[in-house]
Amino acid sequence: MTQTVFAPWEEPREKPLIQFKNVTKRFGSFTAIDNLTQDIYEREFFALLGPSGCGKTTMMRMLAGFEEPTTGQILLAGQDMAKVPPNERAVNMMFQSYALFPHLSVWDNIAFGLKRMNMPKGEIEARVDEMLRLTRLERFAKRKPHQISGGQRQRVALARSLARAPKLLLLDEPLGALDKKLRQDTQFELMDIQEKTGTTFVIVTHDQEEAMTVASRVAVMDEGKIIQVATPDKIYEEPNSRYVADFIGDVNIIEGTAKKVGEDGYDITWAEGQEPFHAKSNLEMSDGQKAYIAIRPEKIAVSMDKPDGAYNSIKGKIVDIAYLGNISTYHVEIPGGKTIKAQTANTRRLSRRSFTWEDDVWLSWTLTAGSVLEQ
Amino acid sequence: MRRFSWFNATSLTLGFVFLYLPMVILVIYSFNASKLVTVWAGFSTRWYGELMQNEAFLDAAWVTLQVAVSSSTIATVLGTMAAYVLVRGGRFLGRTLFSGMIYAPLVMPEVITGLSLLLLFIGIGLDRGIFTIVLAHTTFSMCYVSVVVSSRLVSFDKSLEEAARDLGCTPMQSFWLVTLPIIAPAVLSGWLLAFTLSLDDLVIASFTAGPSATTLPIKIFSAVRLGVSPEINALSTIMIAIVTVGVISASLVSKRSVARQQREELEAVKS
Amino acid sequence: MRRFLLIFTPYVWLLALFLVPFLIVLKISLSDTALAIPPYLPVIEWSEGWQGFKDFLSQLDFENFTWLSQDDLYWKAYLSSLKIAALSTLLTLLVGYPIAYGMAQAPDEWRPTLMMLVILPFWTSFLIRVYSWMGILGNEGLLNQFLLWTGVISEPLHIMNTPTAVYIGIVYTYLPFMILPIYAALEKLDSSLLEAAEDLGCSRLSAFWLVTIPLSKNGIIAGSFLVFIPALGEFVIPSLLGGSGTLMIGKVLWEEFFSNRDWPVASAVAVVLLLILIIPIILFQRNEQKAREADQ
Numbered sequence: 001m002t003q004t005v006f007a008p009w010e011e012p013r014e015k016p017l018i019q020f021k022n023v024t025k026r027f028g029s030f031t032a033i034d035n036l037t038q039d040i041y042e043r044e045f046f047a048l049l050g051p052s053g054c055g056k057t058t059m060m061r062m063l064a065g066f067e068e069p070t071t072g073q074i075l076l077a078g079q080d081m082a083k084v085p086p087n088e089r090a091v092n093m094m095f096q097s098y099a100l101f102p103h104l105s106v107w108d109n110i111a112f113g114l115k116r117m118n119m120p121k122g123e124i125e126a127r128v129d130e131m132l133r134l135t136r137l138e139r140f141a142k143r144k145p146h147q148i149s150g151g152q153r154q155r156v157a158l159a160r161s162l163a164r165a166p167k168l169l170l171l172d173e174p175l176g177a178l179d180k181k182l183r184q185d186t187q188f189e190l191m192d193i194q195e196k197t198g199t200t201f202v203i204v205t206h207d208q209e210e211a212m213t214v215a216s217r218v219a220v221m222d223e224g225k226i227i228q229v230a231t232p233d234k235i236y237e238e239p240n241s242r243y244v245a246d247f248i249g250d251v252n253i254i255e256g257t258a259k260k261v262g263e264d265g266y267d268i269t270w271a272e273g274q275e276p277f278h279a280k281s282n283l284e285m286s287d288g289q290k291a292y293i294a295i296r297p298e299k300i301a302v303s304m305d306k307p308d309g310a311y312n313s314i315k316g317k318i319v320d321i322a323y324l325g326n327i328s329t330y331h332v333e334i335p336g337g338k339t340i341k342a343q344t345a346n347t348r349r350l351s352r353r354s355f356t357w358e359d360d361v362w363l364s365w366t367l368t369a370g371s372v373l374e375q
Numbered sequence: 376m377r378r379f380s381w382f383n384a385t386s387l388t389l390g391f392v393f394l395y396l397p398m399v400i401l402v403i404y405s406f407n408a409s410k411l412v413t414v415w416a417g418f419s420t421r422w423y424g425e426l427m428q429n430e431a432f433l434d435a436a437w438v439t440l441q442v443a444v445s446s447s448t449i450a451t452v453l454g455t456m457a458a459y460v461l462v463r464g465g466r467f468l469g470r471t472l473f474s475g476m477i478y479a480p481l482v483m484p485e486v487i488t489g490l491s492l493l494l495l496f497i498g499i500g501l502d503r504g505i506f507t508i509v510l511a512h513t514t515f516s517m518c519y520v521s522v523v524v525s526s527r528l529v530s531f532d533k534s535l536e537e538a539a540r541d542l543g544c545t546p547m548q549s550f551w552l553v554t555l556p557i558i559a560p561a562v563l564s565g566w567l568l569a570f571t572l573s574l575d576d577l578v579i580a581s582f583t584a585g586p587s588a589t590t591l592p593i594k595i596f597s598a599v600r601l602g603v604s605p606e607i608n609a610l611s612t613i614m615i616a617i618v619t620v621g622v623i624s625a626s627l628v629s630k631r632s633v634a635r636q637q638r639e640e641l642e643a644v645k646s
Numbered sequence: 647m648r649r650f651l652l653i654f655t656p657y658v659w660l661l662a663l664f665l666v667p668f669l670i671v672l673k674i675s676l677s678d679t680a681l682a683i684p685p686y687l688p689v690i691e692w693s694e695g696w697q698g699f700k701d702f703l704s705q706l707d708f709e710n711f712t713w714l715s716q717d718d719l720y721w722k723a724y725l726s727s728l729k730i731a732a733l734s735t736l737l738t739l740l741v742g743y744p745i746a747y748g749m750a751q752a753p754d755e756w757r758p759t760l761m762m763l764v765i766l767p768f769w770t771s772f773l774i775r776v777y778s779w780m781g782i783l784g785n786e787g788l789l790n791q792f793l794l795w796t797g798v799i800s801e802p803l804h805i806m807n808t809p810t811a812v813y814i815g816i817v818y819t820y821l822p823f824m825i826l827p828i829y830a831a832l833e834k835l836d837s838s839l840l841e842a843a844e845d846l847g848c849s850r851l852s853a854f855w856l857v858t859i860p861l862s863k864n865g866i867i868a869g870s871f872l873v874f875i876p877a878l879g880e881f882v883i884p885s886l887l888g889g890s891g892t893l894m895i896g897k898v899l900w901e902e903f904f905s906n907r908d909w910p911v912a913s914a915v916a917v918v919l920l921l922i923l924i925i926p927i928i929l930f931q932r933n934e935q936k937a938r939e940a941d942q
Contacts, residue, residue, distance in 0.1 A: 066537055086540040099538035103556045112552075116543030147639045164542065383751045386744035387760070393741070394767055394821065397778035400788060404781060413786050457656035467653055476660040482927050484879025486896045487916045490903060491667035494913070498670055514663040517656065547648065575771045578881050578900075592773050599773075599886065603781045611774040618769045626762050 006216060007231075008041035015078070017042045017168065017200050018063065023072035025058055025224075032058040034224035035072070045194055045201045047215035049208060049247075055224040056204045060170050063202065064093045077167065087116070092166040096173040098157035100145040106156050107132075107141040113164045131159040134193060151182050158190075162197060171203040175210060187213045208248050212236070220244045236296075241375050245294040250329075252300070252340050258291035258372070266372055268293050271336045278311045281372035292373040299369040300342035302330055302355065303362045310364035316340065318359045330355065332363055398615055405608035413603075422609040432610065435594040439574060442505060442590060446512035447569035453513065454520025454569070455562055459550075461521065462528040480518045488515060489582030496583065503585030511583040512573040519572060520565035527561035571618075675913035676706035710914035720898065720915065724922065727895040730809060730884075731877040734816035738873045739866065741817055742824035746865075747858075749825070750832035757833075764829075768822045775819050776886050783811050783887065807889025815883040820876070824869040831865030832858070864937045871930035878926075879919060895919055 008014040016039035025033040032055045040046045048056040061067045062074060065086035074081045081089065092113070100109055110131050114124045132138045135155040140148050145156065154174065161169055174190070175183045191214050194201050205211050211218045212232040219229045220243070228240045239245035242253055254277065256270035266283075267276040268291055277293055285291060307313055319339065320331035323346075330342045342363055355361055405423075409416030426432060457477055464470070480488060492511045496503055535557065539549035555562070577592040584590060598607055714720045749760045767775060782788045783806045790802040805811050835858065843853040859866075881896035888894065895915065903912040 064537075064541055066540075086537070087543045087545060091541075093538070093541045095534045095538055097532060097534050099532065099534040101535060101538075101553055101557075112539075113542030116548070143643075144639075146636060147643050149643050152643075160538075160542070380751075382744075383748035387748035387752070390741070390745035390748070390821075391763055393818070394763070397782060397818070398767075398770070398775070400782065401774070401778040413781060413784065413788060413791065453656045453659055456652055457660075460653050460656065464649075464653060469657070472665075473653075473657055473660070476664050478931075480664060482875050482923070482930075484876070484896060484919060484923070486879055486881050486899045487668075487671070487920060490899065490912060490916055491671045492663065494670045494674060494909070495663070495667040510663060514659070517659070521656075571769055575773065577773055582903075592771070595773055595777070596882070596886075599777050599780065603777075603784070607777065608781075611771070611777065614771055614774060618771075619766065622762065622766050622769050626758070630758060 006043070008044070009039065009217065014041060016040060017044075017077055018202075019073075019075040020059075021073040021075065023062070023069045023074060025055075025062065025067060026070045031224050033062075033069070036224070036226060038219065038226055038229065040200065040202065042200055043198055045191065045203070045214055045216045047211035047218045048202065048204045048221060049206070049211040049218050050221035051206060051247075054221040056221050057172065058224075059221075060093070060172055060202065060204050063168065064091055064170055065089050090167040091170065092161040092164055092168075093170040094157050094161045094172065094174050096176060098145075098153050098177075100153060100156055100160070102145050104144075105141065106137060106143050106145070106148065109145070109156055110160045110163050113160065117164065127163055131163050134162070134196070135159040150177055151186065154178060154186065158193070162193070162199065165197075166199065168200045168202065171201060173205055174203065175207075176205075183210070184213075190214055212248070220247055222247075238371060239294065239373070242292055242294065242373055245371065245373065250297050250341060250343075252295045252297065253373075254293045254295075254338070256291060256293065258285045258289050259287050260285070265367070266291070268372065274314070274335060277370065278367055279370045279372050280367050283372055283374060285372075285374065289374075292375075293370045294373055295365055295370040297329060297341040297343040298327075299365055300340065301364050302332070302342050302344055303364065304354065304359075306362050307364045311367045312370075313362055313364040314340075315360060315362055318355055318357055318361060321355075321357065330361070332361060334363070401608055402612045402615065405605065405612040407605060407608075410605060422605040423613075426606050426609050426613075429606065431589075432591070432594060432606075435589050435591045438505060438588050439591040442508045442512060442580075442588075443570050443573040446509045446573045447516060447566050449509070450513045450517040450520050450569040451562060451566040454517040454565055455524050457517065457521040458523075458525035458528055462525050462531075477518050477521050480515045481522065483515075485576070485578035489579040492579070493582040503583060504588045507583045507585070508580050508588060508590065511579050512569075512576060515579065516569035516572045519568050520562075523565040523568060524558065524561050527558050531558065671913045671916055673706070674910055675710055675917045676708065677910045678707075678709065710910050711918070713911065714914055714918060719893075720895075720918075723893045723895045723898045724918070726809075726893045727878055728922070730812055730816070730892070730894060731874050731880075734813045734820075734877055735870050735874040737813060738817045738820055738824045739870060742821055742869065743828055743866070745821075746825045746828035746832055749829050750835070761829075764822050764825050772819060773882060776815050776883055779811070779815055779818065779887060780806070783814065806887065807891050809888065809892050811887035811889075812884050812892050812894070815887045816873070816877050816880065819883065820873040823872040827868040827872065828862055828865040831862040835861050864933065864940070867933045868930070868937070871926055871933070875923060875926055875930065878923060 018040040020036050020038045023033055023036045024031065034055075036055075036059070048059060050056050058067060062069055063076075063081075065081070065084060068082065076089070076091070101112065104112065107128055110128045111124050114127055119127070128141075129138075132141055135158055137152065137155055137159060140152055140156075145153055148156070154177070158174070171190075175186055178186060187210060190201075194214075203211070203214060212235075215232060217229055218232055218235050219226045220235065221227065222243055228235060228244045230238070235244065236248055239248065245251045245253065254268070254270050256268040256276070259267045259269065259276070261267050261278070264280050264282060266279055266281055266285065268279065269276040270293075279293055301307065301310075306315070314334050316332035316334040318330050319333050322329040322331075325346070327343050327345055330344070332340050332342060334340055340363060404415075406418050406420065407415055408419035408421060457473075460467075461474055461477065489511070492507075492514070493503075496507050501507060531554070535553055536549050539553040540546070544552060575592065576590075577596050580590045581593055581596075584593060595607055595610065598604055745764075749757065749764070752760055780787075784790070785802045785804065785806065787806065789805070790799075793799045794802065805814075839857055839861070840853050843857045844850065848856060879896045880894060881900055884892045884894040884897045885900070888897075896919075899912055899915045899919070902908050902915060
């Protein structure tokens with residue numbers, strides 16, 4: 001048996017679970033979602049990532065049935081959802097505030113949705129117990145929401161929304177209220193539960209680390225549009241625009257003009273009298289076209305002497321050093337006044353560090369380290 | 376650091392003496408043996424005994440109670456509906472008029488409310504009695520209820536209702552199973568407010584009551600117009616006692632439940 | 647359908663029992679007194695249809711309002727109501743502010759109790775609270791007995807059945823309405839602001855004037871309107887404590903209606919009172935609106 005990579009979006013015969021077809025949503029004169037088309041497949045962990053007001057929450061609320069598209073269609077398993085009210089959708093949502101019913105115990109909160117399904121009592125009990133086990137909440141079944149901690153509340157909210165075994169689970173900033181340590185543990189727990197139950201998850205978040213950790217695909221949104229949809233590593237390594245490159249992680253962006261060199265290479269001229277930067281790219285650009293080169297700080301090497309045989313190298317002066325424990329970020333001023341960030345892992349102790357303020361250093365990177373961007 | 380000085384202590388003491396002394400004197404003099412209300416002639420419960428014999432007062436008290444219970448109950452239902460419409464109803468034709476009619480009775484002088492309702496009842500030929508007082512009291516107290524309930528609804532986390540819908544509730548079910556249980560304390564205090572307002576009201580009841588129905592405030596008013604009477608002192612004492620016991624026990628209960636909730640939340644964080 | 651019923655029920659109730667009655671008052675204020683049942687003219691003759699309605703309209707006039715403006719009694723009553731309401735609002739503020747201030751400065755554990763002590767009278771019958779002063783303020787009342795006994799005065803003071811008694815009654819009964827909004831404003835006040843003011847060179851008194859008072863302004867305004875508006879139309883206090891010596895419009899309306907049975911004039915009095923009240927009500931609503939916006 002061969003292990004296949006989970007990538008239904010690359011399988012033309014695979015039918016998507018959710019289809020957004022030219023969906024536009026306006027609130028008065030404000031356009032929250034702008035002519036958006038997107039497929040989401042079964043068993044995916046799909047992340048909607050973007051700053052507040054980018055439309056990610058609106059997309060989620062349209063899936064849940066709290067908002068209707070102004071124009072366009074949303075299909076769930078091939079069926080148009082336009083006139084289906086929230087209570088009749090095989091979709092459940094985990095709310096950002098958790099929205100646990102304060103007057104009901106943990107047990108009754110989880111059973112709430114099941115009781116609306118005309119399920120026999122015995123089955124409800126069995127299902128609630130199963131959910132309590134899944135989320136390790138057995139001990140707290142009788143407590144009220146205010147009698148448990150924030151992390152436990154988050155798990156109750158998850159159990160409650162999973163109890164009805166929805167085809168699609170929506171998570172609205174599910175970990176936003178937890179502190180950092182708990183958030184990281186919970187991210188893995190979420191992935192675990194998603195895998196165990198085989199439910200399709202759509203998560204809304206503004207935390208790029210969270211999206212990268214949990215998601216099978218990440219959609220980066222801005223002003224009601226999806227800018228790029230790809231797996232986390234692609235989003236990071238091959239952003240399609242300055243917006244995406246800048247939104248995910250730290251990046252140096254250098255503006256210049258492109259000139260084709262050979263089959264798949266470009267020279268980017270970025271300043272008069274300086275040697276152009278070289279990079280590989282599959283983009284088709286005409287000579288003299290405006291282009292950008294985006295390089296992650298950790299892909300830039302710092303050295304005292306000019307490295308031999310490096311494709312790109314430039315001399316600069318260290319103006320600032322941010323020591324973060326495991327890594328250090330050097331801010332290096334290059335000719336023309338621009339500052340470039342370069343990161344090195346601190347594998348040695350601080351006292352033996354080789355660079356300090358005002359040092360002249362060389363920055364260098366490979367042909368494939370930087371991404372060439374048109375916009 | 377708060378600065379609680381002798382000045383604060385003095386103003387609080389004088390303030391509360393001013394607020395409570397008249398009522399304390401009233402209570403003390405209700406146990407006065409003398410018929411002359413300003414001369415102390417020894418302790419006696421004579422006036423309480425006479426009050427219990429006074430059919431007219433007892434009848435009026437019974438009418439008042441009937442009016443208060445029924446008007447405050449109807450007002451609570453209507454006021455809660457109105458609050459829900461105001462906070463969650465979205466837009467509809469005449470929304471501004473509606474909210475205006477909710478707030479106007481709160482500032483309307485009672486003489487005007489009473490007069491206008493009386494003219495209506497006469498205009499449509501409705502015989503005045505308990506029924507008309509109930510209609511009148513319901514109208515103004517539903518506005519108070521709706522203000523109390525809507526201020527609770529404004530701070531109500533809307534995602535709770537959405538969660539209920541998401542978990543399979545119809546809009547009706549989500550109101551009964553989630554919204555109402557959570558706003559119940561506000562609805563209850565709305566009811567209590569409506570009840571007290573109805574119990575207290577003199578002016579509107581005077582306009583809308585017919586000869587067949589006299590409420591306690593009307594009875595008290597016509598008695599005290601002629602001057603201070605020991606029987607009224609006794610009656611006032613009973614009413615003050617009921618309110619005092621009610622308010623103090625209500626505040627103790629709510630204080631306890633708040634303290635318990637805080638303790639449990641603290642324990643939850645520790646666990 | 648359910649949504650319709652939800653809106654419809656309270657809406658129709660208020661239309662029928664609040665708006666329509668008020669329109670009737672307006673209509674009767676334009677009618678004439680008559681010795682009939684009902685005691686005013688004209689009455690719409692529905693049997694005559696449209697013509698009847700037109701006849702009815704043509705008979706309405708502003709005679710009652712002209713009457714109000716010519717008769718001294720009404721002028722004086724409106725003016726004296728305004729004066730009494732304004733002055734007693736000021737007095738209530740002077741009495742209420744120190745109490746609210748003391749409550750806000752009191753130790754945390756006292757405050758719920760103090761709060762309850764302020765609210766308790768509010769639940770107690772209004773009528774009884776006014777009545778409780780009758781035994782105190784009378785010529786042989788406890789206050790005079792006490793003052794005579796201490797020798798401060800040699801002749802009993804005449805307070806009962808004078809405007810003074812009305813002022814005392816209004817201050818007493820409406821005091822909680824003044825204390826609560828001011829306390830709410832003062833309680834939010836961060837005490838480090840006062841420390842900052844003193845640190846920057848204010849004396850305690852000037853810190854109070856320059857920081858505390860301006861920051862409790864919304865509470866003062868709200869409390870003042872909450873006293874002024876109901877005091878203007880007050881009936882019980884002037885009729886129990888004011889006697890024939892005080893003229894207030896609520897009392898005039900009552901007597902016009904019950905004693906003189908002059909419904910059209912009573913209605914006209916009500917309409918004018920409402921016109922006077924509209925200004926403070928709108929100002930009050932604006933203040934509340936501003937306070938809400940400032941909170942957000």
